[in-house]
Amino acid sequence: MLPHERSLVKRLQSQPFALIGINSDGDADKVKKILKDQDITWRQSIEGSTRGPWPTKWNVKSWPTIYVLDAQGVIRYKNVREKAMDEAIDTLLAEMKGAKK
Amino acid sequence: MSTLVSLPCFARWALCAAALALTFTLGFAEDAKPDPQQKFDAIQARMEKAQTDFMEKLMAEQDRAKQRAMYDSRPGLEFAAEFKTLAVETKGTEVAAQSWMKVAEISGEFDQEEGFKSAVETLIAEHITSPHIAALPAMIGGMGWTLGDDKVEPLLQSLLAKSAHKPVQAGAIFELAQIAMRSDKPEKKAQTRAWFERLSKEFGDLKSAYGKDYKSIAAGFLFELDHLQIGQIPPDFEAIDENGVKFKLSDYRGKVVVLDFWGFW
Known part of the structure; x- marks a missing residue:
């Protein structure tokens, strides 16, 4: 997961794209250390544990759980990984370009 | 009794001894097994x-x-x-x-x-009616992932129909609700809400094996059903990032967003 996400963020750094981690490892200090050690540059929501507010509200039952939203905020894909995640994002970015024309 | 009394003394004694021996043997046999x-x-x-x-x-x-x-x-x-x-x-x-x-x-x-x-x-x-079957609904539901939901669903239905034990009934309904929710058949998926509403209404105060009451469990699944399906726009959510800065999901409108619920563990 992480190597793919690192390259994904790098590849799309100039695109209208954001990866947000909703992290359940612990407090901000603990997560910051992980981010530094693992070379993670993208934003995190600090949930403290798997029972944090966001995973609780969104009824998350397994980790990782992934949602892909388009530019209008609509959920378009769930639990896509690696190549499938790339394809999903590229499709949505292409849609945005198409809409601008 | 009259025969016993009429027997000579030694014969009575022998009978008693035999009966006593028999009791001991049986007693021992039971202990040993x-x-x-x-x-x-x-x-x-x-x-x-x-x-x-x-x-x-x-x-x-x-x-x-x-x-x-x-x-x-x-x-x-x-x-x-x-x-x-x-x-x-x-x-x-x-x-x-x-x-x-x-x-x-x-x-x-x-x-x-x-x-x-x-x-x-x-x-x-x-x-x-055995208290030992409390974990049965979750066990059957869990087998849906390997055997296929269509195989385990009749077992849950039968369990629900026959049990008069609330925790078993609630457990069976919870599993049937999740099976409906993950079904790719529209007519089956459409039953999801009814199952969770029934769970909440009839068993809301009851706690699941994980310690959470079924009312809040059902509420979580109904939120997922109403707001987190493909094609839906989830309600805005405010979070705090690793630097203590607040941000909202809606800050990211105009961008393709991947939300990754994760942990390094």
């Missing part, structure tokens, strides 16, 4: 020992292919056979209920469809 619960505990203890020993050996093995082969012949099924024998011997008792639960659990772990189904059917037919 373990009772069914002890038998159950003994099988359980041997199984746990075998599994612990196996895990140690598995961890010590470095070669992945050998590990795989070891795992495929892991201990388990031989104990299912022992539990089944005990269940048959003690038919109708609580020990039988516990034994059939073990047969179901082990058969499930080893993907033995017939063994699993027959154990569950016996539990429903003969042990529907």
